[in-house]
Amino acid sequence: DTGVSQDPRHKITKRGQNVTFRCDPISEHNRLYWYRQTLGQGPEFLTYFQNEAQLEKSRLLSDRFSAERPKGSFSTLEIQRTEQGDSAMYLCASSLDGRATDTQYFGPGTRLTVL
């Protein structure tokens, strides 16, 4: 068990550029989640996948955001035309199977800074 990994750990970009983040869940976990954490706040849910199916999206996920999990393993989160308000820590989590007693395990996060 190598844990949830995320890449890159840090990303600095200019306003208007596109960025893509990757998350590799714990192997055999079929649930994958994305959260966003801004300074001084707790993480906020963005979206989650069961295998390759995206089952829920938060209203926070504007049309500039898109997430995929094409083969039910790793996931990518893309932000198009970044804005300064997108600066945040983007956290990925995975869980085994979504049962009632399921537990989400988090990766180290990708810190995005939009200049």
Add this chain to the structure above:
Amino acid sequence: AQSVTQPDIHITVSEGASLELRCNYSYGATPYLFWYVQSPGQGLQLLLKYFSGDTLVQGIKGFEAEFKRSQSSFNLRKPSVHWSDAAEYFCAVRGTGFQKLVFGTGTRLLVSP
């Protein structure tokens, strides 16, 4: 909708002293409750969780938490704090049938020598 309140933004505790971090939740049924810890620049590490049964749950690093339905609370405790416990602590709730975690705004713990 579920919500979590952590009323203390910062708490300072002397090393070796006891600790209690407060967490109140809002949810119509019995929730699933979690405490996570986040060190600077890091992701979240699960300390403990409550699903059902015994209302006093034990976690890692000597932490425990007690679920009190009558007070809608899930406070985190540790009898003797170590300098390495300095971090941010988040309480989270997940409603029955829901997948997403709803987090509080966190409590930053400072440990003084």
